[in-house]
Amino acid sequence: MASNKNEEFESGGGVTNGLTEADLLDMLEKMHLLRSFDERVSERCKRGEISGLIHLGMGEEAVAVGVCAAIKPNDKMTSTHRAHGHFLAKGGDPKAFMAELYGKQTGCCRGKGGSMHLFDLDCGFLGANGVVGAGLPIAVGAALGQRILGEDFVTICFFGDGANNQGTFHESLNLATVWNLPVVFVCENNEYGISQSIHAQQKVPHVSDRAASYLLAASIVDGNDVLEVYTASSAAVAAARSGRGPTLLECKTYRTSGHYEGDDQSYRPKEEVDEWKAKDPIRRFERQLLQEGVLTDGTLDEIKARVWKVVEEATEFAIASQCPPDKEATNHVFAASQ
């Protein structure tokens, strides 16, 4: 079983997909924003201004942006250790994001969480996670909470291909499906769990091959085609909203950056990396929009300029911000100590 691809999830072809030109340009700008932030973070890591384990998602921008274009601000999301793109695409504040990576008091978690624990309830971002596969049951729970509270939101659950051999993957997909909960599982299949190819870790070629076990609707999506991601996500989100339960989207993509900052990537051939770099989702979307006449070189320059400004301001904000006071270290262990 390659994948039980569901017709309604087929990409609608043509550029628009019910999106206005403004929407399309906004998506492109978001993709640039994610890329530029990762580049900036990488550079500041090398300078030693940002410490800790940093996982960049260069090359995977189309997934986060495509999915987030299909959801509302009050929809919820759980993420992974590779969370920067998810956080920014979901609408997390770039300044609070950068300050968090710099470990400053103005960070979205007051410097306590860092890259792997970004969190912002206001934009429905229920947390990155340092433990592979740990976010899946939490997403199922958010969806369960929706059911119990009777509020109107769906939950997006991002996870990597590495997580699909964790017990939490199995338990969570089973639970979400048997309870018919409004959650969309989005697998960013970038082919590698740290150094190991997915094929050394499981017998079935695709993560989505496992969906049929639960009679869970699933489809394989070109994760480097932001519009295909958007179309598939829209259908999955619509299904969740209308009580038709969960969906699994397997987005085939690739991180052209290393697993973490400092990874020598000796485990994968350079040709493979170059081949994927050629499929860069941002360049690809740009070409598409230029062809369709939605984008002009002029507007592209404006986009890049705006993005550069956001990144620049966020970085300056982070650097200018105060380090958290010592007492912050012992705050918030319990509610009482707030």
Place this chain on the structure above:
Amino acid sequence: MREISYKEAITEAMVQEMRRDPKVIIMGEDVGDFGGLTETTIGIIDEFGDQRVLETPISECGFVGAAVGAALAGYRPILELGLADVSFVAMDQIVNTAAKMNYFNDGEATVSLVIRVWSGFRRSGGPQQSQSNEAMFNHVPGLKVVMPSTPYDVKGLLTASIRDNNPIIFFEPKASYPREGEVPEDEYVIPIGEADVKREGTDVTIIALGAMVHLALEAAEKLARDGVSAEVVDPRTIRPLDVQTIVASVRKTGRAVITHEANVIGGVGGEIAAILADQAFTSLKAPIKRIGGEETPIPVSPSLESTVVPGEDDILDVVQALI
């Protein structure tokens, strides 16, 4: 004698044991060419092949359980679990399977298993990458818990652990990895359950675990300049604990300070203090003090991290207050 790093000593111990005993195998995530998260298995797959260096998927319950099964069948798996924090994901297999199998089997089939975990602080490791959870395993009958602090100790104790017939949680403090020291080239064994007096003294006993040993030694050096003679005891093995050596030292000095990276409440320091209160009570000239991490998760921000991580100054302050 030649000097090598703690990290190199670990690799050397594993390679020498694999040459000595064909039943010794390595299992874990990325333990092949990548060399594991700790980079301690680099090159091992080249010598022993993929039938003795088994790369696993990210399935900790799965491969810990599988390692127990292989151990019951006579193999001696060394599990590279990576971060100590990851042991939480496989807790049931460690505690309810590995630890209890010998009891189930009446001693007939044993579980010779070494679970290597990379523990403690490193700059901005964060809350799920910096924990020291030795106390939880210390509460589990059937497990042995080892935590060497020096290159010499880690080679001898890892060798002993691989040859031991019980499941062992082998803590490797991140802070110890770059440390260099004299290590014999030939294989040797340091018996599990023997503490080491790293520095002799008469006024106070500092019982330090893992990475804290080095800070305690530096503190002792400074204290000496103020005329305070501190003895530094490194238990090296937490379970079984070398009660005799620790108690003897405290009976001699009359003062005890216990320090570890883990947070204090429920930490191993409590167990050691309770033992001392029981067995060295009449020799005590002052309260037993414990120094550990703050009662918080470990924050990422370097400035916050430094406030929750116990340091040399904390040791100095506490000792000076005692005397």
Place this chain on the structure above:
Amino acid sequence: MPEMTMAQALNEAHRIAMQADSRVFAIGEDIGDYGGIYRVTVGLLDEFGKDRVRDTPISEAAIVGSSVGAALVGCRPILEIGFVDFVGTCWDQIINQAAKYRYLSGGKASVPLVMRMACGAGLGYGVHHSQSLEAWFTHTPGIKVVMPAFPDDAKGLLLAAVDDDDPVAFFEHKFLYTYKDAVPEGRHVVPIGKGKIRREGRDLTIVCWSRAVHWALDVAEKAATEGIECEVIDLRTLVPLDEDLIHNSVSRTNRLIVCHEACRTSGFGAEIVSRVVETSFDFLEAPPIRVAAPDIPVPNSIPLEKVYLRPESELLDAVHKLTGVRFHKLKQH
């Protein structure tokens, strides 16, 4: 006051909490029609429906994780884990997720989750259904730990736990589910973090919790007939610990015994002894004694299980030992 078993008291607490707040729901294996292994959730399904009384598959990690997720978006789950022995299968979700969310979010996230777990031996259930693992939880910043010994406290503390904005590990000793006692009617709340002196005495202090409280009271009774007056402190909550209560008592009795059912090594008794030695050192006239289970898995057969449950029989000896001796420390500071 009506008399009821601890199971009934817990059931009543569920009912009161769920009637008062629609965000409160119960989740766990076999808690619906079946009414829970210990009959604690009997009748809840009929009253509150299957959305709020959720039977789950045997998927502990997903059950805990989904309770955490529901709590994050504003629900207040009461989770039943039939045996604390099973927490290993969901330990990461408890320790790395539930316990850390508030802190990691800089105080922005709340996980108001109650994890009800049955603990303890005495019923011949064997290695995987009889353990006491409270010490693991006490070592984890971010989780409160509650262990009632009587039905009225069980009710009052469960209601307090549901009101609490942090994750609470709520231990129920299997042996005590059928213990009957008077329980206040209505919304009876017992504050988390407050211990209780169950019996006053001048000669020594016995600190204990859960089933060990009953052992201590029996022993105190026996000791009284010999003229030894034991003060029995029922901690009720381990985290946060009612240190003042312990220290005030020890400063009067100058002698301490800590008694618990869990294995001795790295049990919570060690924590209490070392805190008292740290802070009440000058009051102590004898070495504090820990009375705890030997370091073995819980054996299955009843006669062997009795070996594990040694604290019950050793407590009186400890009382004799402690009152029979008078040490003098070399106080030179």
Place this chain on the structure above:
Amino acid sequence: MPKTTKKTETANNLTDRQLKEMYRRMVLIRRFEEVAFEKALAGNYANYHGAMGQEAIPVGACFDLTPEDGTMITHRGLGVPITRGVTVKDIFAGLYGRADSPTRGRIPVYHMGEPKLGVLTGTSMVGSVIPLASGKALANKLDKNNNVVISFFGDGAANRGDFHEGINLAGVWNLAIVFFCENNFYAKSMPLEKSTAGGSIIRRADGYGLPSMLVDGNDVLAVYDATKQAVARAREGGGPTFIECETYRWTPHSTAGDREFARTEEELASWKAKCPVRRLEALLLETGQASSEELNAFDEAAQREIEEAIDWVEKASDPGPEVALENVYV
């Protein structure tokens, strides 16, 4: 995609003697289940998870195994050790927690290991034995022998993370193992359709790329044939097979949890009508491969063996306290 073959018919290639031996074992297990449950209810031991009605599975699945092959059970299914040669005397000694038992009273008898008979030591944690069994199969692979492991578990275990991880490992490592789900449709009180998305356990085999077989678990010959194929595949290096046997336990989840809700009288009656023991008996009489006298003799022998075991075990002595403290470490 590996396909699921539905198996109910059997190419009966067994001799009369073999068929009678199957019957002997099944009736012995049945009589054992009857007494084991009753003795637990009478309070002789804390708890018993009965498997009455599931006798065809251990007998059919293990019939051709060699003592070098391993079998792993969970908290239910003592038919496996019995059919592999552990005496009912030993098992009762374990249940009663007597000194003279393989477990010396320390652990629930279903954890019991009997290495010389290929009975692997398990645990009572639902599902956690699956990776353990994979580990034994891994050792066989590293030893380069062609022994096979059968990992038995119930439908409840199929929703545990260990199930997922243990089976994925066996698949990707191509181990010689048979994953054997005894689906009795209820995880304690929870019916399959409420616990298991998709309502099918066998479909999950596809998610690991494993061939699978759905078998009538009350037809000992069907069980025998299916397992024979799976074991042969494993021995030849063909990797794991997933077998799901549909069956039903006639008794409640356990003597300690004996309340019934979801299960109806009608449902129970319909399954009792499909009694695996009677079914084989009918077949043997019909084909004349055995006489009713012969079969009764097996039954009487079984009852005698169990009576003797009970007489002995009820007088047998409990272990001394020192036993509790031994073997925590080697």
